[in-house]
Amino acid sequence: MFKFPENLYVDVRIEETFETKISFxxxxxxxxxxxxxxxxxxxxYxxxxxxxxxxxxxxAVQDQIDTLAKMAKPNPEINNHPIVRQFEVHKDQLIQxxxxxxxDVPIAEKKAMLERYINLVNDETIVHHTSYYVDNKIIKSIYSSKGTDVTFDKQTCGIRIGLELSNxxxxxxxxxxxxxxxxxxxxELEDFINDxxxxNIDFVKHAKPVExxxxxxxxxxxxTGVFTHESFGHKSESDFMVGDETMKAEWAIGKTVGTPILTIIDDGQVKGNGYVPYDDEGTKGKKTYIxxxxxxxxxxxxxxxxxxLEEELTGNARATSFEFEPIVRMTTTYIEKGHRPLADIVAEIDNGIYVDNIKHGSGMSTFTIAPARAYKIENGKITTPVKISVVTGNVFETLGEVDAVSEEFDLLSFVGGGCGKMEQYPLPVGFGGPYTRVKKLNVQ
Amino acid sequence: MKTEFITIRNIETTAKVVGTKIDAVRIKDIIKKGARVYVDGKIGVSGAIGDIPDDELIEKAVENLETGIEYPYELEKNLVDHRNYSDFSMSGEELLKVTEEILEELKTNYDKFLFSEKVSVKEKVVQMRNSEGLDLEYRDAWFELGLILKENSSANLFDGFLQYSGRSFDKQKFWNFNKGYLEAYDNLLALPEGDKLPVFVLEAYELNDFLNKSLNGERYSNGSSILSGKLDEQLFNDKITFGQNFDSAVTFEPFFDHEGVVLKNDRVPLIQSGKFINVFTDKKTASTFDLPHTGAAEGSYDGVPTLTTTQLKFETDSKDIKSTLNGKLAIFALVSAGGDFTPDGSFAAPVQAALLFDGEKFIGKLPEFTMRSNLWAMLGEDYIGTFDNPFYSIENSKMQGFYMTIVR
Structure with a gap:
């Protein structure tokens, strides 16, 4: 298909996208x-x-290959280079x-479905609302000078309803x-939306500022999904570690980083926002126990x-679109479910906070979660709604503070937003997990 | 049938840096085109990436008229305004040479750090023209350096950054400023005493975002803004003037909104000397709620113009940080990620990296902390001022100071 120049490694990723957006x-x-x-x-390379x-x-892809090849220095040993040797080679047509x-779904059906859900938004406390349906289907083809020839498709669709409330x-x-x-x-999202x-109406009517x-x-x-993603997920992205002896020592394989009840997984094979049958370098998606x-x-x-770093491939090279190079990113990242009922975990909390819904999070040395809806926990019961600006914790300490994970478990996908890393935003990722109790977090 | 076209072209050469070494070179040339047609008070839209012929876009926009989306507003017309800020020029070879020189200096004199990310030359052209004689063009080019900085001894993902963005680049000025900045990392200090301390930030993003939500004309009229019902009230410190700013020289963005509106003097004040005098609107919001139209339509290149957020800026109201501090030392919040306001205006944010400074020079590095305040205090009694950024970092940016409650 392409004429790859000799003595260089070359790969090409072609993305054909179909997107629908309907907004009210x-x-x-x-x-x-x-x-x-x-x-x-x-x-x-x-x-x-x-x-x-x-x-x-x-x-004009061939022209681009030729232009870049002129900038590079031919290297007769390129195929023996450790990075080039590491590339998986696949030939596959995975059209699912x-x-x-x-x-193939008529746009009128998409619009009608959204309208049905908007009709549920009907209360005087909700003074304004905006809603949209979006879908995205992408067919990616990846070709390389090592012989990779992979074409696959993936798709997602979703709705988002934004509420503005006043009491x-x-x-x-x-x-x-x-x-x-x-x-x-x-x-059949009626129950979810009504709930x-x-x-949210109860929250705007009764929430008080947190102490x-x-x-x-x-x-x-x-x-939990956002917590996992921000508190630890970003630290497991190994590009932060290359050439950095302190990071290698801090995050050495075999080190205890959390309590024994904690297992964290990144899985590119889970269907949803983080689904990666092949990553953007043509590596097969994998399940990684972090x-x-x-x-x-x-x-x-x-x-x-x-x-x-002389470790196995995990299939986490992802780009937000054809405009960017693949870098190390999460796929669907979650804490594995535990064995305890949620009710028992709540019952043990005398004075705590329950974070139900979130606006955003960030993952620096001090990670953050900005709750959209949170509640006090008093004497083993979830009680009064509270307004919180931000919940923070130290990434080096917090996983050691996780002292309960529930048997109830949910993996979630959304539309709107996504993960940001430097210039590449938003990348769809999946997350979720069990109900998770953290002994000490800073609530502001 | 009236027709309208938007064309956006982004050209970029970037040196990607890993471990204080150029790892990759990226070239980009991306064109996005959108078309709108207007017939009998309805709008149809279409768009594509790549240099698609106008006829194809119009054909699809006409098909899109079937959606029946109403647009009974007059189009902008009979205005030709081309503004060119693209004097800056640097070839790909020059970019690599400049980047290598900077990295060599960093490796030689600042080897306690690792630097990663990118150095770019960017060009942007945005055109909007219609069948009614509107012909707008914004053309720009600039140099952008964004290197995250990590101390070798640190287990953090990063500990700060070197940044520069501007339509010229003076290496001498860059080093004059950054030497003092990087050397401050050698002097580890405790936070100054006191519950409430002066904290300075470059472009207060969370505050700007919260004000953007609160000054949206639709939200104001629907009653969901914290400012609803407060128009014409003296709400904030009387030094503060804040509003729409579409001056491309300052914003590095087009001087027109998504409906092709060009503002008189490129500005509309919304807060004037602390008084709340206006909200921002597009044509639809202004008409629906009987508000002044302020030219704040947003949207994607292939979308229907709408009201979401707009370009809001504080005007400079104070001249000299050092003399304002009057001998006090202040905190410069270098990295503060993940903070937010609650809907009732309470604010909290962690500060992951901070330096102590006297208003001119950096003195040393401070430990992490959390800062807390609320909208009314930050823009009221705890407001110090908005200053032209005194650092050689982001051209035409502002630095703001507030007294904040410090949580250690």
Whole structure:
């Protein structure tokens, strides 16, 4: 298909995307559009430096390869380079959504479904609402000078409803979202939406400012997902470790980083936002145990980091779109479920906080979770709603503070937002987990 | 039928840096085109990436009219305004040479750090034209350096960053500023005494974001803004003037909104000397709620114009940080990620990296802490001022100071 220059490693990723967006403000249609786009990302490696190009002119990919090749220095030993040797080579046509493609669902059906859900938003406390349906189908083809020739498809669709609430001087802005791989996954969300509306109205009517301090915090599966992603997930991305002896020592495999009840997994094979049948270098998606029973047992890799750190490939090289190079990113990251009922875990908390829903999180040395909806826990019961700016913890200490995980477990996918790493945002990721209790977190 | 086109072109050459060494070179040339058609008070939209012929886009936009989305507003017309800020030029070879020189200096003199991320030359062209004689063009080019900095001895993901963004690049000025900055990391200090301390930040993003939500005309009118019902009240410190700013020289963004509106003097004040005088609107919001139209439409290149957020900036109200501090020392919050406001205006944020400074020079590195306040205090009695950024870092940016409650 392409003429790859000799003595260089080359790969090409071509992305063909189909996207739908339907949006409403209250009951008035704001936008309804379908996008069909195509773009390509080309990489050339000479053993010393990478050369990248992204283009919207897919017919000119060969020209891009030739241009980049001229910038590189041919290296007769390129195929023996540790990074080049590390690349998996696959030949595969993995088209899974031929017969249940979101592209085949008439746009009128998508719009009608969203309208049915918007009709549920009907309370005087909700003074404004915005809603949208989005879907995304992508067909990726990856070719390399080592012989990779892989084409696969993946798709997601979802709804998001943003609520603006007012009860006198008390205001709130919040949202609810659900996503899946098939259009049918979005059916029968009435109970979820009604329940969220009810909780949010109660919250704006009754929430009081929290008394700042250190609390035992119980995290919902959603909050656990964000906690896992921010508190530890980013630290397992091994590009932060390359060439850095302190990080290698701090995060050495075999080190105890959490309590024995804690197992953290990143799994690119889970269908949903983080689904990666092949990553953006053509490596097969894999299930990686990052932490097993509190002990560090793995980390996430691109081909480059896996070669440099001499560890196995994990299929975590991902790019937000054809405009960017793949870097080490999470897929679906979660804490494995425990063996204790939620009710027992709550009953043991005398004075704590339950984080039910979140707005965002961040994952530096001090990680953060900004709750959208939280409650006091008093004498073993979830009680009064409380307004919290941010919950923070230290990444080096917090996993050692996890003292209970529930048998109840949920993996979640959403639309809107995503994971950001440097310039690449938003990348769809999956997360979730059990209800998780952390003995000490800073609540402000 | 009236027609309108938006074309966005982004050209970029980037040196990607890993471990204080150039690891990769990336070149980009991305074109995005959008078309709108207007017939009988309805709008149809389409778009594509790549240099797609106008006819194809119009055909799809006409098909999109079937959605029946109403747009009964007058289009901008008979205005030609082309603004060119693209004097800066640096070839790919020059970029690599400059980057290598910077990295060599860092490796030689600052080997206690590892530096990663990117150095870029970026060009941007945004055009909007329509069948009614509107012809707007914004053209820009600039140099951008964003290197995350990690101390070799640290187990953090990063401990700060070197940054520069501007339409020129003066290496001497860059080093004059950054030497003092990097050397401050050698002097580890405790936080100054006191529950409430002066904290300075470059472009207060969380505050700007919260004000963007609160000054949205739709939210204000629906009653969900914390400022709803407070128009014409003196709400904030009387030094504060804050509002829409579409001056491309300052914003590095187009001088027009998504409906092609060009503001008089490129600005609309929303808070004037502390008084709340206006909310921002697009044509639809202004018409629906009988509010002044302020040209704040947003949207994607292929979308229907709508009201979401807009470009808001504080005006400089204070001149000299050192003399304002009057001998006091202050905290410069270098990295503060993940903070937020509650809907009722309470604010808290962790500060992951901070330096002590006297308003001019950095003195040393401070430990992590959390800062806390609320909207009314930050823009009221605890507001210190908005200053032109005195550092050689982000061209035309502002530095702001607030007294914040410190949680150690």
């Amino acid at each position: 403000k209250k009951m008035i249609l704001q936008e309804q559009k379908v996008r069909n786009n195509k773009g390509a990302f080309v990489r050339v 000479d053993g010393n430096r990478w050369y990248y190009a992204s283009t919207t002119d897919v017919d 959504y031929k017969h249940n493609s979101i592209t 006198g001087e008390s205001k709130d802005q919040t949202s609810m979202s659900r996503a899946g791989c098939l259009f049918e996954d979005l059916f 969220e509306i009810k909780k 700042p301090g250190i609390y035992t915090v119980l995290l919902s599966p959603l909050a 932490v097993t029973d509190g002990v560090l047992t793995g980390r996430l890799h691109s081909t480059s980091t896996s070669a440099l």
